[in-house]
Amino acid sequence: MKRLSTLLIANRGEIAIRVMKTAREMGIRTIAVYSEADAQAAHVRAADQAVCIGAGPVGSSYLRADVILDVAKRMGADAVHPGYGFLSENAGFAKACAEAGIVFVGPPTLAIDVMGDKARAKRAMLKAGVPCVPGYQDDDQSTERLVSAAKDIGLPVMVKAAAGGGGRGMRLVHQECDLENAIHMAQSEAQNAFGS
Structure with a gap:
């Protein structure tokens, strides 16, 4: 299995911080994404890099799979961790990651498809x-x-x-x-x- 070097965390708050802590212990660089409302949030400061992905409402930021995947590509992330909620239950997002050659850190697409509903x-x-x-x-x-x-x-x-x-x-x-x-x-x- 390929060793990961850069992980984008497609979430916020304590879950993002926990994922970052583990990634750091594994020697993996982290990228946070944040909405305009979360610009000063702890997960933004905890990451190696952070990128704004849109306005405050989650539908304009954290649920924008296309924007998050674009950031992952531009920033050189070889993996995306969705945390929980948000895109963690989106089989289309997991599939889009795979198609882009980016590891989706989570269950297989089929499991997400069944369990997301x-x-x-x-x-x-x-x-x-x-x-x-x-x-x-x-x-x-x-x-x-x-x-x-x-x-x-x-x-x-x-x-x-x-x-x-x-x-x-x-x-x-x-x-x-x-x-x-x-x-x-x-x-x-x-x-x-x-x-x-």
Whole structure:
């Protein structure tokens, strides 16, 4: 296996700092990416180099796979570590890294594809006989069907956007009267953060 020399960390905060610390212990140079809102963040100062990738909202920066991959190429990174959340669950990004000759530090594309969608992941685990918390992950995602499923499961329930990551699009619901609002909020947050 080829020895890595330069790692771009496509994330922020404590996860980026932890990855940088390990990379440094392995003799690997690190590149941080940051949004305009994070220009003074600790992970920016901790890296060997740092590159601004856009405005503050994550959809304009940390979720821009094309921009991050361009930075990796321009800066000579031979690997990208996605951290968790953000692009770590994006099979298209992992595939684009491979096509660009850049190592994606994470699971294989197929595993990301299955596990990145929470409903699909749960169906795969149920099919494999893995014990799972009761839930609903069928194709009918209408509010009416989701409310009905939550009632069948029994409260409290966790409303979770299938494509969300890093806790985005997740709501704990204790009362039936809060279900519809929690569903709409989770859908809205997932759409804004992940475009799904």
